[in-house]
Amino acid sequence: MKKLDGMGEDELIARLVALVPTGEAVAGPGDDCAVVDDGGADLVLLKTDALVEGVHFLNEADPRQVGWKAVARVVSDFAAMGGFPERFLVTLALPGSTSVEWVEHFYRGMGTCFDRYGVVLVGGETCRVPEGSSAVISISATGRVERGSVVTRSGGNVGDAIWVTGKLGGSLKGKHLVFTPRLEEARWLVEYFKPTAMMDLSDGIARDLPRLAKASGCGFLIDRAAIPLSEGCDLRQALEDGEDFELLFTLPDSPELLVQWQHKFPELKLTKIGRLMEMGAGDRLSGGWDHFGLL
């Protein structure tokens, strides 16, 4: 009998969504958020995400940082669509031996991120997992994006330049707990330059760039020497570590972009790392993080 181990996350999702009614979402499963048209002035964005103890954070991690991370990951997904989050729900599945202090610090960490991005918690659920089971934290959120601003993974065109914010790799040295979602940057991009495709880097560029290219019906060519490395990281780590939560986006070549970016965000690197090609042409990348796949 086939097990989840050894099956890629993308393949699994494709098999599962065929089994349920999914309605007429504007962006399908596989994008950073679900996009729904309610007929209102804006489109509605919906997202669910989970953190597992021992996978996304260690037992000894600072619960305030875990709380920050749990919310910031989701904020990053809304940024990747060109939109913004508004309301959050949290589910904590915890062993009964968890200290109340841990949970309170976790909430304080979430609260810091809620305040930073002007969002609110509207509901939650706390339930018990058997002793010895990993804690699971599930965060869901709703938000919006203007109809003219929504960016999916599938709009990239052959010839578009591929850009990435920040520096990549080294997430496990602690960055994955304290990163800054690029919400302001993404909002600026959709207002002034309108990327053709965009996503946030959660599983490493080696896994995420092929996803974006495939969704856009393209191949890609990257300039390995241009990949911005985090301090102390080599190229492999930059490509495969995952949890960078930087923006990866495509755009027809624009001489203005870098100039205006550096003026607006002088402290955050923006790097052109390659371009989209005809499907089948260009590079192949493998590696990166897959929840169930064989790495």
Add this chain to the structure above:
Amino acid sequence: MKKLDGMGEDELIARLVALVPTGEAVAGPGDDCAVVDDGGADLVLLKTDALVEGVHFLNEADPRQVGWKAVARVVSDFAAMGGFPERFLVTLALPGSTSVEWVEHFYRGMGTCFDRYGVVLVGGETCRVPEGSSAVISISATGRVERGSVVTRSGGNVGDAIWVTGKLGGSLKGKHLVFTPRLEEARWLVEYFKPTAMMDLSDGIARDLPRLAKASGCGFLIDRAAIPLSEGCDLRQALEDGEDFELLFTLPDSPELLVQWQHKFPELKLTKIGRLMEMGAGDRLSGGWDHFGLL
């Protein structure tokens, strides 16, 4: 250091919500759904809920029934507010040794419930828990309720009759996996009789009725002989088993209600079990299900 074990869920939630920004929700934490006013024609309802293997379902349970239950619990929460669900998100945190077949059957079970209630799945997340950890399933949903139809737990008044649908107790004999959320019934009630307070019975009437009464600033008196017992159940089981997912609601005495109910829903029992009293007067109930409390 204080542990979650021994702390009541209600007390825990009250401590936690004080630590984060919660905005101006119409109904606060502790109600069946969060209610948000977006300025639209209807109010927005949001809900998150979780199932834990070994707590809410056993490893050997039929995954199709688990999928049904996961969705039906949430449908029941929307019914309890007088509203209806529209869009669902699902997070599965599973060991890698889980069979793909199990997950597919789980999705089919969800799909049956989605079809039954005319709702759709718009997003999901699948992640791995360490081997030996319990599976955790988290379901979130958005929905709506007309401004004139929303019912919370807090609107009950002294003298209101207390009603309950169906029969209570015996959930562990299998009912908890195959129950029918009372969505149609709740929608009929808010249209024709407008309950003053309503909730669904998830933790047993012994725990849930005191919650409704407290939220309404009332006490309560119940007629133990009137409690509708599931076949083979005694009063204690009916009061404490939990997971009945029947509607509990209050309403000024109305001779018309039972007559019209029996005409509209001839196969579903409706029983007056008592009335709301001045706070401090009447009965006390204890027992029922608490995720962390000492039972």
